Amino acid sequence: MDPFCYHTGFGNFFESEAVPGSLPLNCNSPRHVPFKLYAELISGTSQSAPRHENQCTWVYRVQPSVAACEWTTPTQALFPLATAGLDQITAQPTLLKPSPVPTTQEDFLASLRCLGGAGDALSQRGYRIYTFCVQLSMDRCAFCNADGSVAIFLHKGSLKIQTELGWLQLEVGEVLIVPRGISFRVLNSDSADPGQGMMLEVFDGLFVLPDQGMIGTSGLASSRDFRIPVAAYDKTEVESRTFIIYHKFGGVFHIREFKYSVFDVVAWRGTYTPYKYNLANFCAVNTVTYDHMDPCIGTLLTVRDDAKAFALSLICFAPQRRVAKKTFRPPNLHRNCLMEFLVVLRGVYEARPHLVPPGGATLHNTGTPHGPFPDVYERNLNATDEVLESIEENFSLMVEARLPMVLTQYAKRELNCFSYATSWSTFERFTAGLMEI
Numbered sequence: 001m002d003p004f005c006y007h008t009g010f011g012n013f014f015e016s017e018a019v020p021g022s023l024p025l026n027c028n029s030p031r032h033v034p035f036k037l038y039a040e041l042i043s044g045t046s047q048s049a050p051r052h053e054n055q056c057t058w059v060y061r062v063q064p065s066v067a068a069c070e071w072t073t074p075t076q077a078l079f080p081l082a083t084a085g086l087d088q089i090t091a092q093p094t095l096l097k098p099s100p101v102p103t104t105q106e107d108f109l110a111s112l113r114c115l116g117g118a119g120d121a122l123s124q125r126g127y128r129i130y131t132f133c134v135q136l137s138m139d140r141c142a143f144c145n146a147d148g149s150v151a152i153f154l155h156k157g158s159l160k161i162q163t164e165l166g167w168l169q170l171e172v173g174e175v176l177i178v179p180r181g182i183s184f185r186v187l188n189s190d191s192a193d194p195g196q197g198m199m200l201e202v203f204d205g206l207f208v209l210p211d212q213g214m215i216g217t218s219g220l221a222s223s224r225d226f227r228i229p230v231a232a233y234d235k236t237e238v239e240s241r242t243f244i245i246y247h248k249f250g251g252v253f254h255i256r257e258f259k260y261s262v263f264d265v266v267a268w269r270g271t272y273t274p275y276k277y278n279l280a281n282f283c284a285v286n287t288v289t290y291d292h293m294d295p296c297i298g299t300l301l302t303v304r305d306d307a308k309a310f311a312l313s314l315i316c317f318a319p320q321r322r323v324a325k326k327t328f329r330p331p332n333l334h335r336n337c338l339m340e341f342l343v344v345l346r347g348v349y350e351a352r353p354h355l356v357p358p359g360g361a362t363l364h365n366t367g368t369p370h371g372p373f374p375d376v377y378e379r380n381l382n383a384t385d386e387v388l389e390s391i392e393e394n395f396s397l398m399v400e401a402r403l404p405m406v407l408t409q410y411a412k413r414e415l416n417c418f419s420y421a422t423s424w425s426t427f428e429r430f431t432a433g434l435m436e437i
Contacts, residue, residue, distance in 0.1 A: 002169040006227035010209055010275070016166070016231040017267035028058045028269070037266055038064040044179050044206060044272035055179075055206065057270025059164065062233070065183075068245075068256040078246065078253040082112035082130060086406040093370050095420035096411055098155070098359030099131040101194060107136040108186035109143055109246055109253075112199070115411040116363075118339075118403035119203055121147035121251045125305065126203050126403055127312060129341060131359075134159060134195040137187035140241050142262055144183040146249040148203040151301075151314060152176040153397060155345045155358040157195035160187040163274045164265050166229025170195075170276060172346055173395050175300070175314070177207055178274045183245055183262055196359060198343055200399055204311040207301040215285060221300050221316075225281040228273045234261040279345075279395050284320035290327050295398065310402055317342075317349065317396040322388040329388070330380055333371035339401045340364045347394035351376060355423070362420075366404045374426045 007014045017023040022037060024030045029039045037060040044055035077083055099113060111132045119126015127148075134157070142162075152161075152170065159170045163184040170176050178184050188195055209221060237260065245256040282300065286293050295315050302313040322329045331351040343361040348354060351372040356362060364370040372380070407416075 002171075004167045004169055005230050006168075007230060008224055008227060010221075010223040010226040011271060012223075012228075013269070013271050014228060014273065015267075015269040016229075018231040018233055019266050022060060023267040023269060024060070033060055035266065037061060040064055042181060042270075042272055044181070055270075055272040057165070057268055057272040059265045060267040062264035062266065063258075063260060065262060068258055070255075070257040072255045072257075073252065074255065078255075079109055079112055081410060082109070082114055083251055083253065084114050084408045084410060086116060086118075087409050087412060089365070089404060089406050090412075091365055091368055092421040093368055093423075094363040094407070095356065095417040096361045096363065096415040097417055098357060099133065099196070099415060101133050101196070102135070105135040106133070107138045108132055108134050109138065109141075111135070113410055114408050115198075115361075115415070116405045116407040117201075118401065118405055121203050121249070124148075124203050125311075127399075127401060128201040129399065129405070130199040130201070132195075132197060132199060134186055134188045138185040140261075141244040141246060142183040142185045144181060144245050144247045144256075145178070145201065146181055146247060147251065148201050149177060149179045149206060151200040151202070151207070152178070152197060153343075153345060154195055154197035155343070156197070157193045158189040159195040160189055161185070161274075162187065162232075162263055163229060164263060165268055165273055166232045168227070168229050168274065168276050171278075173279050174276050175279065175397070176274065176276045177301070179206060179272060182272075182274055184274065185263075197345075198361075200314070202303050202312060204303050204305045207303055207314075210299040210302045210313070219283045219285045220298075221277060221282055226275045226277050228275045231265060231267050232263075233266050234263045236261075279316055279318055279397075282316045282318040284316075284318050286320055286322075287324045287327075290324050292324070292327060292329070292332050295331065296400070300397075312399065312401040315398040315400055317394070317398065319389075319394055325385045328377075328380055329383070330372045330376055333369070333377075335367050335369050336364070336400075337366060339366055339404045340370075340398055341401075341405055342396055342398040345395045345397060349394070349396050352423075355420075363405055363407070369424075371424075373423055377427070 117128035154172045161168045243258040247254045300314045300316040303311045305311045
């Protein structure tokens with residue numbers, strides 16, 4: 001059960017205070033802030049961005065975040081498996097097995113393994129995808145990603161996330177978004193059941209809800225179902241142990257050292273916040289007559305670059321009824337001009353059942369043919385038009401991106417299932433009646 005309280009609503013303006021009276025009235029940056037707190041602005045967009053796009057949050061904290069007692073950049077890379085470079089591009093279909101549990105217990109940052117991506121952080125274009133296994137809670141440290149926003153999703157266990165703006169609980173079937181520059185730490189809720197999942201890091205713009213067009217006011221992800229933390233701060237004073245922020249910038253982890261916890265925001269107001277979403281609330285839209293809709297109809301969140309062009313989308317495959325008549329209902333055979341990286345969070349994925357377990361993922365790069373396996377294809381050719389109820393526990397997420405994904409050596413060496421690319425080789429070739437024409 002989630003122990004935390006939340007605000008609700010995507011993109012809303014919120015005000016939150018952990019101590020009554022700590023939020024300044026009628027002024028964001030008064031000369032004297034209640035309780036002698038420091039006013040600090042966190043900008044998520046250009047300050048001159050159009051009003052409907054402008055995102056920022058004012059925080060009121062015990063000590064300003066500029067008060068680091070030391071900045072260092074280690075000569076040896078911190079978390080080398082997280083910052084590993086990309087290998088050569090591959091065009092063939094790829095199946096990645098779930099990452100194994102590390103033999104030594106690790107916290108969130110130490111357990112990050114980069115699977116691949118595209119672009120780079122300094123150009124603010126592209127993305128990275130990581131796997132993790134949280135066996136230990138982050139102690140006296142936090143993660144601040146100046147390179148981009150992150151989306152975190154689990155296939156096993158549960159996690160508690162402490163952010164500068166408050167606490168969130170993350171369960172399997174939920175997606176957590178922490179925007180660029182917001183510090184957070186990850187705690188394992190159950191030491192006997194480590195939290196395992198993936199993290200998507202996006203260097204481009206912010207996640208936004210997709211336009212609904214002719215769908216209208218209902219359907220897909222509703223603004224009301226997004227959960228935003230309420231203000232909370234660390235009240236214990238522990239000066240004997242240094243508090244470290246691992247500050248990721250330019251693809252490198254830098255170190256900021258403090259005497260006290262950086263989770264000292266007593267009150268805040270604004271629109272730039274972390275949030276989570278439960279995929280069970282997704283209102284799936286599909287055909288009620290015939291034919292097959294494209295997977296973009298399941299878009300949960302999308303990212304656009306500075307030119308407002310499509311960069312990346314998170315697509316939700318949630319339980320839904322299949323009612324199309326005289327139609328091949330599973331995902332069809334296709335080639336896409338975009339990269340598709342699909343991860344199973346719970347249950348099975350119908351086009352490739354029993355091969356991709358929770359935590360497993362498939363990569364189909366730009367132009368790579370893929371689709372249902374031959375046995376799935378054959379079974380559905382002989383299916384009837386009866387209404388099918390999807391299994392309620394089936395949840396998958398797909399990252400669809402403009403830039404093709406390049407895998408790391410770790411993903412290729414440790415997780416790659418090399419036989420996957422030939423999984424469609426048993427499709428029959430039907431020539432009866434064609435050669436004589």
